[in-house]
Amino acid sequence: MLPTTYFISDLHLSAERPDISDCLFRFLQEQAVQAEALYVLGDLFEAWIGDDDQSAFNLSVADAFKALADTGVAVYFIHGNRDFLVRNTFAKQAGFTLLPEQVVVxxxxxxxxxxxxxxxxxxDVAYQKFRRKARGWWWPRLVLALPLSTRRKIAENGRKTSKQNHAKLSMDIMDVTPQDVVKAMETHQVTRLIHGHTHRPAIHALTVNGQAAERIVLGDWYDQGSILKVDPNGIELSNQAFNFSANE
Incomplete structure (x- = not known):
């Protein structure tokens, strides 16, 4: 069997969508367990308000990933815009190795x-302004010092505001800026980039430093199980991996 690495992102897990978490659990038990590594590239949760939110649902997710890690599969996690408050406590519970925002493997x-x-x-200038604040040193500390109930309300209000803002923005504004894609790849001296966030699964051909390159975008899990499989023979981006029937 060929060595295999899987990539997923933008699952947006929540207790209100058991169909998504059920599909994740099946993937971890049936497919990921056969891999040598799994990378979660952010937005695993719809919202993460702190590692002290030890709800039954959050613990079930942690247990599922830890069971995978305990089989010897390396599980890596990069923060997204919805779960940038994940810290070492949850990472340990889930068997995650936390990675920096950008990493070359x-x-x-x-x-x-x-x-x-x-x-x-x-x-998206307004979002980038918020991102700089949210990923700084003082804002996360301030938020995590608030009572859990207050953080839960802030997260709910934030989701509502985000939906309203997205409805006003053009699709181009919410997509990546091509020049910044090339710049990032040139900075890291690579010809392959894998990311999520935009919810637009695709494999894009481009040119970086005069060389043929590719940008692989993972899809979200609202309506599909978007999975990238990489092995020595190539890559496979699947957007219809699961049947999302919660009554199966």
């Missing part, structure tokens, strides 16, 4: 840049 001989991808959407 060797995928069977191809240096590959990994990120969530929200930093590439630079035309």
């Amino acid at each position: 060797d995928l069977y001989g191809t240096p590959t840049l990994l990120m969530h991808g929200d930093e590439l959407c630079t035309r």
Whole structure:
């Protein structure tokens, strides 16, 4: 069997969508367990308000990933815009190795840049301003010092505001800025980039430093199980991996 690495992102897990979490659990038990590594590229949760939110649902997710990690599969996590408050407590519970926002890994001989991808959407100026604050040192500390109930209300209000703002923005503004994609790849000296965030699964061909390159975008899990499989023979991006019937 060929060595295999899987990538997922933008699952947006919540207790209100058991169909998504059920599909994740099946994927971890039936497919990911056969891999050597799994990378979660952010927005695993619809909202993460702190590692002290030890709800039954959050613990069930942690247990599922930890069971996978305990089989010997390396599980890596990059923060997204919905779960940038994940810290070491949850990472340990889930068996995650936390990675920096941008990291280059060797995928069977191809240096590959990994990120969530929200930093590439630079035309959304208001969001980038918030991102700089949210990823700084003082804002997360301030938020995490608030009572859990207060953080829960803030997260709910934030989701509502986000939906309203997205309804007003053009699709181009919410997508990556092509020049910044190339710049990031040139900075890291790679010809392959894998990211999520935009919810537009696709494999894009481009040119970086005069060389043929590719940008692989993972899809969200609202209506599909979007999974990227990489092995020494190539890549496979699947957007219809599961049947999302909660009554199966």
